[in-house]
Amino acid sequence: MLDDKLPVTLQYQLRSKMLEKIQSKIWAPGEQIASERELCDEYGVSRITVREVIKGLVQEGYLVRKQGKGTFVSLPKFEHELSSDYSLSKELEKSGLESSFQLISFKQVQPSASLMRHLEVNEHESIHELIRLRHIGGEIFAWERSYTPSKFLEKATEEDLDREGLYMTIFHCSGLMAEEAEVEIEAANCPSDIAVQLQIKKNAAVMHLTRVTTAQEQIIEYCESFIISDKYKYKYRQKLRKKAVYEGALSESRSGE
Numbered sequence: 400m401l402d403d404k405l406p407v408t409l410q411y412q413l414r415s416k417m418l419e420k421i422q423s424k425i426w427a428p429g430e431q432i433a434s435e436r437e438l439c440d441e442y443g444v445s446r447i448t449v450r451e452v453i454k455g456l457v458q459e460g461y462l463v464r465k466q467g468k469g470t471f472v473s474l475p476k477f478e479h480e481l482s483s484d485y486s487l488s489k490e491l492e493k494s495g496l497e498s499s500f501q502l503i504s505f506k507q508v509q510p511s512a513s514l515m516r517h518l519e520v521n522e523h524e525s526i527h528e529l530i531r532l533r534h535i536g537g538e539i540f541a542w543e544r545s546y547t548p549s550k551f552l553e554k555a556t557e558e559d560l561d562r563e564g565l566y567m568t569i570f571h572c573s574g575l576m577a578e579e580a581e582v583e584i585e586a587a588n589c590p591s592d593i594a595v596q597l598q599i600k601k602n603a604a605v606m607h608l609t610r611v612t613t614a615q616e617q618i619i620e621y622c623e624s625f626i627i628s629d630k631y632k633y634k635y636r637q638k639l640r641k642k643a644v645y646e647g648a649l650s651e652s653r654s655g656e
Contacts, residue, residue: 400441400442400443401413401416401442401443401444409444409448410448410451410452412442413438413442413444413448413449413452414452414455414456416442417432417438417452417453417456418456418461420432421456421461421462421472426472427472428472428473428474428475428536429471429472429474429536429537429538430471430472431468431469431470431471432462432469432470432471432472434469435449435450435453453470457470460473461473474535474536474538497535497536497537498533498534498535498540499533499534500531500532500533500534500543500561500564501531501532501533501534502529502530502531502557502560502561503530503531503532503596504528504529504530505527505528505529505530505557505560506527506528507525507526507527507528507549508525508526508527508528509522509525509526510522510524510525510526510546514526514546514621517546517611517618517621518546518547518548518618518621519618520548524548524549524550525548525549526546526547526548526549527546527547527548527549527552527555528544528545528546529544529545529546529547529560529565530542530543530544530545531543531545532596532597533624539597539598539627540626540627541597541624541625541626541627542593542596542597542624542625543622543623543624543625544622544623544624545565545620545621545622546620546621546622547565547569547619547620548618548619550573551569551572551573551575551619552568552569552572552573553572553573554572555568555572559571565620566612566620569614569619569620573619575614575615575617575619576614577612577613577614577619577620578613578614578615579612579613580610580611580612580613581610581611582608582609582610583608583609583610584606584607584608585606585607586604586605586606586607586628587604587605587606587607587625588602588603588604588605589601589602589603589604589605589625590625593625597625597627599627603628604628605625605626605627605628606624606625606626606628607623607624607625607626608623608624608625608626609621609622609623609624610622610623610624
């Protein structure tokens with residue numbers, strides 16, 4: 400119960416209590432919080448007070464409302480540091496959130512002129528197209544389409560991909576182990592057909608990511624992903640002027656005195 404004799408409002412007290420549950424992970428990321436009625440009973444406040452606090456926490460990004468389902472703790476934004484050793488899988492392990500892929504389709508196709516350039520194959524070589532949805536913490540995170548030369552996926556099945564993932568399947572089929580990836584990222588409006596699968600509005604803002612993965616100097620994958628933008632953010636470390644530049648400027652300043 401809250402104390403109406405304290406010099407702070409009941410709304411402020413309730414916000415502090417709820418925020419503490421979120422930050423201490425008593426309410427875990429992606430978990431549904433107590434109902435308005437339950438919160439009223441637990442803390443002895445009116446439904447108006449509860450609604451105002453929830454509204455504020457939604458606006459601040461701590462909570463998210465899902466129509467017809469209730470209010471949930473927001474999943475954390477996954478911070479991508481622009482460095483060569485970044486791994487989303489490792490970040491997910493640290494956060495304790497589950498990640499899974501939902502296979503939409505897996506088929507052999509003939510490469511377009513654009514894909515021939517990306518994969519460095521010719522018109523006589525076939526490629527495999529793999530479309531998946533990535534889920535993190537039980538929520539859709541990204542739509543992904545990968546293309547791989549068929550020679551690296553001989554006899555691969557949907558069951559192999561579901562069980563082992565793309566790179567491990569390529570390794571078992573060809574002996575090639577993914578080594579490096581060149582990634583490009585840009586803001587984009589989500590195509591309408593992909594927006595339906597991501598369950599977002601048509602033309603919603605997303606992050607469009609393309610990746611070319613190599614193994615033993617061979618291209619094993621060209622991939623494009625559409626990532627729901629409010630679940631991802633980027634940071635980079637900027638190196639400013641070297642110390643020698645400042646020392647030189649200081650020296651010139653002193654010589655001019």
